[in-house]
Amino acid sequence: GQQLNQSPQSMFIQEGEDVSMNCTSSSIFNTWLWYKQEPGEGPVLLIALYKAGELTSNGRLTAQFGITRKDSFLNISASIPSDVGIYFCAGRGTYKYIFGTGTRLKVLA
């Protein structure tokens, strides 16, 4: 099925470092959502983007809706151990959401 290309697939970083991840698609989306999922839990919404070029922050998290409407980026500044988890992007097409395969983040204290 159709899926987004999300990269990197996984990353180890030191506490205090900044993190960047992105999603790209061959399709244009009207909405981009970013989620975090921890083991045994459902995805929790972090940031929602609705307009090309939009830049939105939620605490140490910042996400951008790409100008082409085919990509989105998520940055985490000054990472802390509790940032560990899997981060998913989701793009909304005509009638449904398409999900990335996730970026697994591990933070080394």
Next chain:
Amino acid sequence: NAGVTQTPKFQVLKTGQSMTLQCAQDMNHNSMYWYRQDPGMGLRLIYYSASEGTTDKGEVPNGYNVSRLNKREFSLRLESAAPSQTSVYFCASTRGLAGVQETQYFGPGTRLLVL
């Protein structure tokens, strides 16, 4: 305000058994969705309901049926479970008008093992 709730949290079935996964939301959302999540596959849409009284197939509907019982509840039924249906199932509901300032919220998931 509990958000999206799912029952059961965990279930083991034998091949051929049937079961219904329950989902309810208390946010007055119109649209509800069922996804399955498998390792390395991300989330895949099984069925969705854009509004009360309507349901539509998603990407992987085979082997499943759904019922939108009312605005709050959306159930997923496995009539004859198969090992390939071993997965984590998530229900979600969506706030906002279709395509306009929409935001999707997920339940905690049901972990299903089919032996």
